[in-house]
Amino acid sequence: MSSFLPKLVVVLGPTACGKSALGIALARRFNGEIVSADSRQVYRGLDIGTAKVTPVEQALVPHHLLDVADPREIYTVAQFQRDAIVAINAILARVHQPFLVGGSPHYIQAIVDNLQIPHIAPQPELRAQLAGRPLAELLAQLEQLDPHSAATIDRNNPRRVIRALEVSLVSGKPFSQQRRVADGVCCTRGSISGSKSACGKEWCRRYSAYWTRE
Secondary structure (H helix, E strand, O other), X not given: OOOOOOOOEEEEOOOOOOHHXXXXXXXXXXXXXEEEOOOOOOEOOOOOOOOOOOHHHHHHOOEEOOOOEOOOOOOXXXXXXXXXXXXXXXXXXXXXXXXXXXXXXXXXXXXXXXXXXOOOOOOHHHHHHHHOOOHHHHHHHHHHHOHHHHHHOOOOOHHHXXXXXXXXXXXXXXXXXXXXXXXXXXXXXXXXXXXXXXXXXXXXXXXXXXXXXX
């Protein structure tokens, strides 16, 4: 890709490691704006428990995708991907530098890897049925329906397993065939100190392209 393409800088890391402060400092230094990538800070009213940046901090640089959802509603990764792309392109249109800052890996991956997310709406009744079953039983069913997902998914995360089953059962197709990485990834490296697994340093090696998404 050509070097003149605008870069999307990602700052990611575990809770309380200083990524919000670093993001603000970088945005102030490089005429930037921040797009929050936190699956809890999108909800209005969830301030203390999520370590949401304060109004004073938000006044230092523009922040996006904070307080955009009602806590009584479900805000999906697909919704975040759509809203974040709109925000990033608007920032670039203002000739400002976009910074994607947060600690929700799936949110970040949805942007930088341009995931093609299955458009299967949450199924509350099905999820409740699946949640009532032992995790080992769910994994066995996933191995039958989608061996690839069963081999690569976080097997200790019931929410991920239930979502994979939900998509497979509702669509009739394996989850892994619908959740693909599209062409045109879009960011440059950005990481802060922390353990390899928590801070996502393996991810950061892959984040070396430029923002091309419209």
